Amino acid sequence: xxxxxxxxxxxxxxxxxxxxxxxxxxxxxxxxxxxxxxxxxxxxxxxxxxxxxxxxxxxxxxxxxxxxxxxxxxxxxxxxxxxxxxxxxxxxxxxxxxxxxxxxxxxxxxxxxxxxxxxxxxxxxxxxxxxxxxxxxxxxxxxxxxxxxxxxxxxxxxxxxxxxxxxxxxxxxxxxxxxxxxxxxxxxxxxxxxxxxxxxxxxxxxxxxxxxxxxxxxxxxxxxxxxxxxxxxxxxxxxxxxxxxxxxxxxxxxxxxxxxxxxxxxxxxxxxxxxxxxxxxxxxxxxxxxxxxxxxxxxxxxxxxxxxxxxxxxxxxxxxxxxxxxxxxxxxxxxxxxxxxxxxxxxxxxxxxxxxxxxxxxxxxxxxxxxxxxxxxxxxxxxxxxxxxxxxxxxxxxxxxxxxxxxxxxxxxxxx
Amino acid sequence: xxxxxxxxxxxxxxxxxxxxxxxxxxxxxxxxxxxxxxxxxxxxxxxxxxxxxxxxxxxxxxxxxxxxxxxxxxxxxxxxxxxxxxxxxxxxxxxxxxxxxxxxxxxxxxxxxxxxxxxxxxxxxxxxxxxxxxxxxxxxxxxxxxxxxxxxxxxxxxxxxxxxxxxxxxxxxxxxxxxxxxxxxxxxxxxxxxxxxxxxxxxxxxxxxxxxxxxxxxxxxxxxxxxxxxxxxxxxxxxxxxxxxxxxxxxxxxxxxxxxxxxxxxxxxxxxxxxxxxxxxxxxxxxxxxxxxxxxxxxxxxxxxxxxxxxxxxxxxxxxxxxxxxxxxxxxxxxxxxxxxxxxxxxxxxxxxxxxxxxxxxxxxx
Numbered sequence: 001x002x003x004x005x006x007x008x009x010x011x012x013x014x015x016x017x018x019x020x021x022x023x024x025x026x027x028x029x030x031x032x033x034x035x036x037x038x039x040x041x042x043x044x045x046x047x048x049x050x051x052x053x054x055x056x057x058x059x060x061x062x063x064x065x066x067x068x069x070x071x072x073x074x075x076x077x078x079x080x081x082x083x084x085x086x087x088x089x090x091x092x093x094x095x096x097x098x099x100x101x102x103x104x105x106x107x108x109x110x111x112x113x114x115x116x117x118x119x120x121x122x123x124x125x126x127x128x129x130x131x132x133x134x135x136x137x138x139x140x141x142x143x144x145x146x147x148x149x150x151x152x153x154x155x156x157x158x159x160x161x162x163x164x165x166x167x168x169x170x171x172x173x174x175x176x177x178x179x180x181x182x183x184x185x186x187x188x189x190x191x192x193x194x195x196x197x198x199x200x201x202x203x204x205x206x207x208x209x210x211x212x213x214x215x216x217x218x219x220x221x222x223x224x225x226x227x228x229x230x231x232x233x234x235x236x237x238x239x240x241x242x243x244x245x246x247x248x249x250x251x252x253x254x255x256x257x258x259x260x261x262x263x264x265x266x267x268x269x270x271x272x273x274x275x276x277x278x279x280x281x282x283x284x285x286x287x288x289x290x291x292x293x294x295x296x297x298x299x300x301x302x303x304x305x306x307x308x309x310x311x312x313x314x315x316x317x318x319x320x321x322x323x324x325x326x327x328x329x330x331x332x333x334x335x336x337x338x339x340x341x342x343x344x345x346x347x348x349x350x351x352x353x354x355x356x357x358x359x360x361x362x363x364x365x366x367x368x369x370x371x372x373x374x375x376x377x378x379x380x381x382x383x384x385x386x387x388x389x390x391x392x393x394x395x396x397x398x399x400x401x402x403x404x405x406x407x408x409x410x411x412x413x414x415x416x
Numbered sequence: 417x418x419x420x421x422x423x424x425x426x427x428x429x430x431x432x433x434x435x436x437x438x439x440x441x442x443x444x445x446x447x448x449x450x451x452x453x454x455x456x457x458x459x460x461x462x463x464x465x466x467x468x469x470x471x472x473x474x475x476x477x478x479x480x481x482x483x484x485x486x487x488x489x490x491x492x493x494x495x496x497x498x499x500x501x502x503x504x505x506x507x508x509x510x511x512x513x514x515x516x517x518x519x520x521x522x523x524x525x526x527x528x529x530x531x532x533x534x535x536x537x538x539x540x541x542x543x544x545x546x547x548x549x550x551x552x553x554x555x556x557x558x559x560x561x562x563x564x565x566x567x568x569x570x571x572x573x574x575x576x577x578x579x580x581x582x583x584x585x586x587x588x589x590x591x592x593x594x595x596x597x598x599x600x601x602x603x604x605x606x607x608x609x610x611x612x613x614x615x616x617x618x619x620x621x622x623x624x625x626x627x628x629x630x631x632x633x634x635x636x637x638x639x640x641x642x643x644x645x646x647x648x649x650x651x652x653x654x655x656x657x658x659x660x661x662x663x664x665x666x667x668x669x670x671x672x673x674x675x676x677x678x679x680x681x682x683x684x685x686x687x688x689x690x691x692x693x694x695x696x697x698x699x700x701x702x703x704x705x706x707x708x709x710x711x712x713x714x715x716x717x718x719x720x721x722x723x724x725x726x727x728x729x730x731x732x733x734x735x736x737x738x739x740x741x742x743x744x745x746x747x748x749x750x751x752x753x754x755x756x757x758x759x760x761x762x763x764x765x766x767x768x769x770x771x772x773x774x775x776x777x778x779x780x781x782x
């Protein structure tokens with residue numbers, strides 16, 4: 001297992017990393033053996049004066065406050081109807097799949113179950129567990145009580161995601177979501193021969209994403225370094241075991257058995273298998289979808305990463321800019337955004353992780369306008385392009401070297 | 417974690433059946449699907465459906481609620497916590513139960529008075545419609561009729577202070593004994609007398625019930641000095657006083673001076689500035705183990721407030737010792753209940769942080 005944490009580069013190199021070449025110009029790599037600083041582009045973070053950072057922070061704070069003072073019935077109706085839709089889809093899917101011997105019912109049931117699982121994981125589970133709906137003070141739609149239809153236990157995920165990832169977003173060596181401890185997705189991560197296999201385990205992760213997330217929450221680095229006690233590791237493994245057992249029993253035992261029992265003795269065995277296959281397919285479809293959306297959040301190759309020094313003594317404005325620069329959006333229609341859990345507004349989500357997801361589309365034009373006025377990039381594109389750049393990065397950086405992709409430079413409509 | 421309704425009484429057979437179905441619904445509960453059909457079928461908490469809303473006077477309404485499961489019962493004079501969504505946000509309020517516990521239809525009723533700048537009562541007054549689903553929290557309160565029923569009673573109420581007393585009067589009217597009751601009730605205006613007609617009818621019909629009604633905007637407030645005239649034998653009666661703080665304080669003083677304070681029962685609606693009347697303790701250091709925050713209390717600050725001031729994010733609900741949302745497991749040390757002054761604490765005990773202050777150093781799992 002390679003370590004993605006880096007040793008601190010010498011001061012001269014760190015300065016290079018901060019000052020870098022002028023924006024818009026691809027950085028020339030080739031400083032030699034240490035690729036921890038390889039071709040670091042100048043981060044727009046350094047171009048803003050402290051006064052500008054403060055002003056930008058105030059503008060974004062104002063958007064946050066404005067939305068939060070406006071939350072009410074409309075938002076409550078939205079999340080309740082989304083939750084209701086999910087449950088209706090599940091009921092429909094499970095009913096259709098009782099007849100899963102028929103190809104048509106199999107397809108309809110599997111589609112419906114896949115969509116239900118996607119809706120539950122992305123728009124409901126992820127966002128409820130972020131606390132986006134805690135303002136409603138409803139015990140049933142609450143970050144502390146929610147559990148989602150995936151392998152990862154809610155508590156462990158909340159810690160690794162809400163706290164670690166959202167606090168240390170894209171800080172190399174601190175944000176464990178940067179390559180998920182197993183991938184090199186930024187040329188500034190030091191290469192190791194293990195990365196040669198990353199195109200392979202990239203594919204595995206795509207299919208088994210929910211299990212990858214569950215294991216990732218364990219934080220192998222902390223286990224290795226002894227930061228996590230044996231007892232804590234054992235408790236967390238047990239929690240994963242309990243959750244996994246329930247998920248497996250439901251999808252691969254209970255429902256196939258029920259369908260088999262209702263289908264009569266002659267076709268019981270076939271029905272068991274077709275129902276199991278349907279549930280397995282739905283889980284894989286959900287995994288591939290979640291992987292695709294989530295990998296596009298920070299890994300398209302024009303997002304910036306940061307050294308710990310850059311993020312030290314960060315002001316509120318500086319924090320906002322780091323979130324802005326480290327995240328990427330995906331363009332699409334409203335159905336796409338719903339199924340993406342509005343993580344297609346990753347930039348807005350990272351600026352305001354506790355804001356109800358249904359509001360991201362409304363504030364996006366204002367965030368984009370701020371980016372234009374402060375000459376900051378606003379990384380967005382259609383799914384195939386964003387996902388394409390992610391895959392290109394994963395393939396290229398499996399091998400030593402690699403350089404920063406050209407950054408889009410200061411965002412402004414005139415230059416775009 | 418947000419506050420939930422009370423745990424309903426469900427038959428063990430039904431619970432076993434639901435547990436069996438859980439393998440099919442995990443991580444959701446069978447309830448989550450049953451609620452699609454009828455939100456009252458939830459076994460997770462007691463809920464209710466608002467069936468009727470009637471004006472009780474110019475500025476109060478009586479809300480009749482059908483509980484989702486069999487009503488666990490209450491003693492006349494007690495209150496229930498009501499959870500209701502207003503503009504997307506769930507709010508909890510404590511309201512006196514005005515219904516007789518033995519109501520044949522199993523419904524309960526509450527009679528909130530309009531608080532013009534409030535959040536919930538204006539909604540109950542104008543916005544709520546029959547069919548609205550509410551949450552019902554625990555039944556609480558020690559302002560209740562003693563058992564056995566005393567032979568002679570005195571009720572002193574003002575404004576919405578009539579609500580817990582109404583439940584007592586209804587229960588007396590429906591009971592077998594007919595105690596001798598003197599009732600001194602005041603309201604600011606004639607149109608503001610909650611249950612005016614029912615009180616009047618009781619006065620005509622109920623043997624042993626005498627009502628002195630006072631409209632304070634024209635006749636001035638009732639003062640404790642007038643007790644001799646209104647109820648000469650007041651010191652020999654079991655007395656129940658409910659109303660604004662000024663009324664409670666002045667009548668309480670009179671009983672302490674000239675009567676038997678053990679026979680006086682009072683009900684405060686608004687929480688007092690300080691959490692309780694209990695004796696003040698020495699305070700101490702608080703270690704919130706899960707959040708790894710250290711705080712300290714001067715003996716008057718509850719654990720919750722001290723923890724919040726030290727920067728911890730702690731769960732809370734009513735902040736007055738009712739809802740149990742704020743509980744945390746005590747690891748070590750002793751605490752003082754700020755309402756009673758009682759010092760207690762066993763390792764492993766679940767504590768309400770909103771009404772307990774440390775008595776020396778404590779450790780709590782929060």
